[in-house]
Amino acid sequence: MSVDSRSLHVLTLTELARGIKEGEFSALELTETLLRRIEAHNPGLNAFITVTGEQALASAEAADKARAAGNAPVLNGLPIVHKDLFCTSGVLTTCGSRMLSDFVSPYDATVVARLKSAGAVTLGKTNMDEFAMGSSNETSWFGPVANPWNRDRSPGGSSGGSAAAVAARLVPAGTGTDTGGSIRQPAALTGTVGIKPTYGRVSRYGMVAFASSLDQAGVITRSAEDAALLLGVMAGFDERDSTSVDQPVPDYLAALGTPLEGLKIGIVRQHFDEGLDPQCAARIRESLEVLRAEGATLVEVDLPNLELSVPTYYVVAPAECSSNMSRFDGVRFGHRAADPEDLLDLYCRSRGEGFGAEVKRRIMTGTYVLSAGYYDAYYLKAQKVRQLIGEDFRNAFGQVDVIAGPTAPTPAFALGEKTDDPITMYLNDIYTIGANLAGNPGISLPCGFAEKLPVGLQLVGPHFAEEKLLNVAHQYQLLTDWHKACPGGFE
Amino acid sequence: MSLTKDQVHHIALLARLKLEESELDDVVDKLSRIVDFVDQLQAAPTDGVVPMAHPLDQSQRLRPDVVSETIDREAIQANAPLVRDGFYLVPKVL
Numbered sequence: 001m002s003v004d005s006r007s008l009h010v011l012t013l014t015e016l017a018r019g020i021k022e023g024e025f026s027a028l029e030l031t032e033t034l035l036r037r038i039e040a041h042n043p044g045l046n047a048f049i050t051v052t053g054e055q056a057l058a059s060a061e062a063a064d065k066a067r068a069a070g071n072a073p074v075l076n077g078l079p080i081v082h083k084d085l086f087c088t089s090g091v092l093t094t095c096g097s098r099m100l101s102d103f104v105s106p107y108d109a110t111v112v113a114r115l116k117s118a119g120a121v122t123l124g125k126t127n128m129d130e131f132a133m134g135s136s137n138e139t140s141w142f143g144p145v146a147n148p149w150n151r152d153r154s155p156g157g158s159s160g161g162s163a164a165a166v167a168a169r170l171v172p173a174g175t176g177t178d179t180g181g182s183i184r185q186p187a188a189l190t191g192t193v194g195i196k197p198t199y200g201r202v203s204r205y206g207m208v209a210f211a212s213s214l215d216q217a218g219v220i221t222r223s224a225e226d227a228a229l230l231l232g233v234m235a236g237f238d239e240r241d242s243t244s245v246d247q248p249v250p251d252y253l254a255a256l257g258t259p260l261e262g263l264k265i266g267i268v269r270q271h272f273d274e275g276l277d278p279q280c281a282a283r284i285r286e287s288l289e290v291l292r293a294e295g296a297t298l299v300e301v302d303l304p305n306l307e308l309s310v311p312t313y314y315v316v317a318p319a320e321c322s323s324n325m326s327r328f329d330g331v332r333f334g335h336r337a338a339d340p341e342d343l344l345d346l347y348c349r350s351r352g353e354g355f356g357a358e359v360k361r362r363i364m365t366g367t368y369v370l371s372a373g374y375y376d377a378y379y380l381k382a383q384k385v386r387q388l389i390g391e392d393f394r395n396a397f398g399q400v401d402v403i404a405g406p407t408a409p410t411p412a413f414a415l416g417e418k419t420d421d422p423i424t425m426y427l428n429d430i431y432t433i434g435a436n437l438a439g440n441p442g443i444s445l446p447c448g449f450a451e452k453l454p455v456g457l458q459l460v461g462p463h464f465a466e467e468k469l470l471n472v473a474h475q476y477q478l479l480t481d482w483h484k485a486c487p488g489g490f491e
Numbered sequence: 492m493s494l495t496k497d498q499v500h501h502i503a504l505l506a507r508l509k510l511e512e513s514e515l516d517d518v519v520d521k522l523s524r525i526v527d528f529v530d531q532l533q534a535a536p537t538d539g540v541v542p543m544a545h546p547l548d549q550s551q552r553l554r555p556d557v558v559s560e561t562i563d564r565e566a567i568q569a570n571a572p573l574v575r576d577g578f579y580l581v582p583k584v585l
Contacts, residue, residue, distance in 0.1 A: 103570055104569070104570065106563065106566040106567055106569070106570070198547075199546045199547060200547060200549070213545065213546065239554075242551060242552055243545075243549070243551075245547065245549070305535075308531070308532065308535055310528075311528055311529040311530075311531050311532050312532060314525060314528065314529050315529050315532065322506060326507075329507075330572065331571070331572070331573075331579050331581055332570075332571055332579060333570040333571060333572075334570075334572075335572075336572035336573065340582050341582070342582050342583075342584075343581055343582050343584050344507075345509075345582075346581060346582055347507040348503075348504075348507050348508060348509035349509045351506075351507055351508050351509070352508050352509030352510060352511070353509075355508070357514070357517075357518075360506075360508055360510075360518070361518070361521055361522060361525065363506050363508065364499070364502045364503060364506050364508065364518070364522055365522065365525050365526070365529075367502050367505050367506040368502050368522075368526065369529070371502070371505060377533070378529065378532070380542055381532050381533065381535075381537065382529075382532055383542035383543050383544070384535075384537035384540040384541075384542045384543075385532055385535050385537060385540075386542070386543040387540050387541060387542060387543040388535070388537070388540060390543055390546065421524070422521050422524060422525055423524055423525070423528050426528070437543075437546070438546055439546025439547050463547060
């Protein structure tokens with residue numbers, strides 16, 4: 001063996017793939033190394049809800065056998081973790097909720113099945129805001145996740161467990177879901193790469209629903225190249241998801257060599273209004289200069305309804321949430337209250353006890369905006385404004401190839417800082433929500449630091465422009481080293 | 492406060508959520524703030540705008556009405572809090 005197994009955790013997925021393929025180390029050695037790191041570091045982070053050590057070791061052995069037999073699939077032996085709302089056959093799938101705290105899924109989500117059959121080794125299930133409703137990982141029934149860059153800070157949410165685990169070098173990649181920014185914002189706050197593909201690009205089958213017209217699965221990694229590798233396996237038509245898009249999946253890795261010469265990058269005037277931390281603004285402007293120096297042109301564009309995206313989202317998402325969450329009835333699965341008086345009492349108490357405060361607020365907001373007499377004023381109105389937001393993006397992409405700007409208004413905020421006021425928490429997603437409402441793909445990548453905390457640059461593209469986003473991100477990472485920075489204590 | 496306690500009780504009942512007396516004030520306060528916040532949409536000019544039904548303007552896919560999945564009842568019911576002889580048990584309704 002030519003590589004010291006103690007340093008395997010610093011390698012990217014792409015580097016690990018090469019090492020396993022060339023026999024520099026085995027999938028088993030790699031898995032053992034990372035499981036030891038999880039054991040040592042997770043107690044301080046709380047990034048995992050379940051660690052699947054035994055299954056991981058068995059998959060790793062199978063991967064080593066496949067290599068020996070000469071039939072290794074594309075992700076053979078590569079470690080990954082799944083956000084705990086992807087159904088995993090025979091493994092606890094809690095959604096960070098008391099409601100599902102003992103739910104063992106009888107089947108695999110399509111994303112999980114595709115990664116598994118491509119040879120990936122699942123190390124465990126990661127912590128998250130309850131049912132993905134939150135931007136700080138503080139609404140989890142299993143407790144908040146700490147940010148590896150500063151443990152008093154939030155890693156963002158809702159995919160905060162995956163982001164923290166990837167940032168802390170416990171695993172090179174983790175799946176996430178993004179309904180209003182839940183992949184991109186935690187990626188920004190932890191100095192990792194997070195991509196939310198176009199709505200319908202990746203199957204939602206087996207991904208516990210929050211807001212079905214907005215939810216989309218993606219990945220958190222340490223490089224754009226790794227994200228391209230995984231997305232190529234995850235994306236594609238799935239008969240089992242009624243909104244899955246039947247379009248061929250391009251070779252994302254092959255697109256990574258495109259020069260930036262001639263690329264038109266849109267800079268959104270409204271992004272630099274008050275509300276954006278000045279240091280974050282400076283990092284974003286510096287990163288845009290890097291891209292410009294490589295031949296890209298910067299063009300100012302407008303997203304005039306940007307400010308309305310957050311209130312629009314907080315009508316549409318809770319409305320869909322209230323419908324989706326009605327499946328939790330204390331009868332078929334999930335928490336059931338003890339000694340119910342009657343059926344109504346069974347429903348009300350099972351749900352009252354099983355759901356946390358933020359989930360209840362969103363269910364009730366959704367119930368209110370959909371209730372008799374309010375539907376037109378709230379839900380229909382919001383879907384009209386959503387159409388305007390979609391038009392804003394279409395107009396912008398008539399002028400530019402991608403839009404670049406901040407992912408989040410500030411670096412990682414303190415745990416507990418925003419829990420008293422839901423609106424302050426909601427506004428944290430102002431730059432990410434638009435892409436969900438309009439169905440566009442977006443990626444966040446590290447672009448420097450503010451007060452020793454990572455800052456994320458967000459790129460948003462037209463529908464199905466994942467290739468372009470991944471390439472621009474990769475070109476930026478060839479020119480900079482921000483994505484290689486490791487939080488202290490996790491080297 | 493844009494919502495009253497009575498309204499919140501009614502919404503909670505519609506949503507089949509039992510709220511404890513101790514959490515009620517907090518729910519009324521925060522839900523009111525959310526409703527006030529989304530109320531800013533009312534000022535947006537949307538005359539003649541078609542509500543968005545789907546971000547990609549797609550329609551729902553249809554499939555032939557034939558059995559395509561089988562259900563392993565035992566495996567599914569392993570997650571149910573209370574079953575007997577393959578049936579889900581609920582409090583008496585009739």
